[in-house]
Amino acid sequence: MTEALSGIKVLDLTRVLAGPLCTMVLGDLGAEVIKIEAPGGSDDTRTWGPPFKNEVSAYYLCANRNKKSLTVNLKSEEGKEIIRNLINECDVLIHNFKTGTMERLGLDYESLSNINKGLVYCSITGFGETGPYKHLPGYDYIIQAMCGLMSITGDSESGPQKVGVAITDILTGLYACVGIQAALIEKSKSGTGQKLDISLFDAGVSSLVNIASNYLMSEKIPGLLGNVHANIVPYQTFDTSNGKMVIAIGNDRQFEKFTHIIGSESLITDPLFINNAKRVENRDLLIPILQQALGAKPTEYWQELCNENGIPCGPINNLEKVFQNEQVLVREMVIEKEHPEAGKIKLVGSPLKLSKTPVQVKQHPPLPGEHTNEILKGLGYTEDQIIEYKNKNIV
Structure with a gap:
């Protein structure tokens, strides 16, 4: 070949x-x-x-x-x-x-x-x-x-x-x-x-991509961002009843769907959160509201609902879970090869x-x-x- x-x-x-x-x-x-x-x-x-x-x-x-x-x-x-x-x-x-x-x-x-x-x-x-x-x-x-x-x-x-x-x-x-x-x-x-x-x-x-661009345009030095996004809200980790997960809302349409999922539809019309720019501006007000809702159910519950509604999300997997994941295996991201000294070895696929x-x-x-x-x-x-x-x- x-x-x-x-x-x-x-x-x-x-x-x-x-x-x-x-x-x-x-x-x-x-x-x-x-x-x-x-x-x-x-x-x-x-x-x-x-x-x-x-x-x-x-x-x-x-x-x-x-x-x-x-x-x-x-x-x-x-x-x-x-x-x-x-x-x-x-x-x-x-x-x-x-x-x-x-x-x-x-x-x-x-x-x-x-x-x-x-x-x-x-x-x-x-x-x-x-x-x-x-x-x-x-x-x-x-x-x-x-x-x-x-x-x-x-x-x-x-x-x-x-x-x-x-x-x-x-x-x-x-x-x-x-x-x-x-x-x-x-x-x-x-x-x-x-x-x-x-x-x-x-x-x-x-x-640094967008963070560099933000600075070059505004000349404002960014601080430590942790698990939040500088330009998008909500786009971060949240605590659930049994662990942590990431919710990544990329646009206003997704945010509207998300508010229905968590039972907080009133957020859609609130002028403080009506679009992404406002949500970034008022993240300190919005995040506690979302956190309270997400903390009531386990990660698996929210993941299933988000996946059904096209809301980007995911659990925070350790490497054991990663390399047992069906998607990883189907995509051949783990391969095996014989090595003259180490014997059979596992490698990350391409x-x-x-x-x-x-x-x-x-x-x-x-x-x-x-x-x-x-x-x-x-x-x-x-x-x-x-x-x-x-x-x-x-x-």
């Missing part, structure tokens, strides 16, 4: 999450991805845990399927020569070394594009390759703090909070994936590649559902250097050379 990115070859010099997530998505779509690590394995996430299964980290498994592994010592001239030889047959190179590292190694865009003029070269850094912060390291947690995301996440009791996953890493990886595919399309027209400068900080700022070129998971997250011999032989290295390089810790 043909895959969407079949024939595209990616050299992956990334580790941790943003870069590996990007290259995993490209691999899921059919690209051949070669993951480069130092001899013995140098992706930090291989040691991040617990949990481990037979010493294999769950964190590493989350972003490294559909890749081959080649170990190379980039500090050696022979190792750098291996990379240059691979560049001849690659469409994409992606790295997430700090700004200036690839230049010091002689593996910068200008040098490698002289070897392969069609190379799409993607740099992922904390703050980008320009500006006063360009040399600073950037981890997701720091970026969430500095980009403003934490200033609106949490409430007055909790104080500023980070998102529960490394969201700026995830967004950066997806932006890089989009940019790489756009550059590949442009290359198909011009015949030449280009460099992409993608940063976690830029992705973090972009994640959200990309393509009718003609569906995602295929063909390769387990690789062991360090699992494909070193195969790849080097494909480049013309002999068995004796490979043995010598291994003995010298070059591969």
Whole structure:
């Protein structure tokens, strides 16, 4: 079966999450991805845990399927020569070394594009390759703090909070994936590649979307938003008689239906709540009224009524409930794969559902250097050379 990115070859010099997530998505779509690590394995996430299964980290498994592994010592001239030889047959190179590292190694865009003029070269850094912060390291947690995301996440009791996953890493990886595919399309027209400068900080700022737009228009600094929406009411968590749930009313028509469901029809004509702008203005008056009504019945009761009437809502599920959910299972968002050390492993499936070129998971997250011999032989290295390089810790 043909895959969407079949024939595209990616050299992956990334580790941790943003870069590996990007290259995993490209691999899921059919690209051949070669993951480069130092001899013995140098992706930090291989040691991040617990949990481990037979010493294999769950964190590493989350972003490294559909890749081959080649170990190379980039500090050696022979190792750098291996990379240059691979560049001849690659469409994409992606790295997430700090700004200036690839230049010091002689593996910068200008040098490698002289070897392969069609190379799409993607740099992922904390703050980008320009500006006063360009040399600073950037981890997701720091970026969430500095980009403003934490200033609106949490409430007055909790104080500023980070998102529960490394969201700026995830967004950066997806932006890089989009940019790489756009550059590949442009290359198909011009015949030449280009460099992409993608940063976690830029992705973090972009994640502020409507909150950023609100500030840029009003110049009012938003506070901690907790579980409420800045521009829509009611759009938040509510206590029910047996737990919590989210009600997300997106327009006045839905609000009218909702008032009938909870038996508070008089709210429809109340001038304080007659439209969304008024409800936002008077949320402190409206929310206690809604909370009193919703607190009288269990979550399941309200969920059934809301679903029947087209009112967006949902329970707050823990991960056990998520991965037992029929919708998750039907959508193949849990998959199983055999791993040479961990045995049978479960992975989160791909959200990309393509009718003609569906995602295929063909390769387990690789062991360090699992494909070193195969790849080097494909480049013309002999068995004796490979043995010598291994003995010298070059591969």
